[in-house]
Ligand SMILES: [Fe+2]
């Protein structure tokens with residue numbers, strides 16, 4: 001898989017999780033918590049593989065980078081808001097939908113503006129980079145470090 005294909009597949013996972021989360025009802029507390037935690041974990045991994053491997057590899061990306069980083073920060077803030085809310089809070093779904101909107105906007109912008117620029121790297125390099133992204137993603141999924149970060153983040157945000 002090419003680098004952009006790997007990231008688009010992961011965008012689909014992120015968007016899917018938020019869509020599912022937004023569609024849950026107030027009585028599905030366990031499901032809400034599970035989807036919220038899963039999203040937190042996936043978005044942490046996603047931002048990390050982009051920052052570490054993808055963004056630095058894309059040619060002429062600098063004009064788009066400041067915006068991408070600002071959007072990652074905005075997503076972070078909105079995730080924090082969603083993490084702090086009790087899943088039965090009447091505002092919960094509203095906040096999830098706002099987060100979903102930001103994530104949609106950011107991922108579409110990457111897909112429409114940044115990913116086409118990555119095509120300048122050529123097929124071979126894109127495949128290679130795709131493999132690196134997949135390997136790093138797997139590593140983070142399995143890593144105790146990432147699990148710890150997510151757990152700490154969840155605990156801090158919940159009790160802040
Ligand atoms: Fe991004």
Ligand SMILES: [Fe+2]
Pocket residue numbers: 007011046050107110
């Ligand atoms: Fe992305």
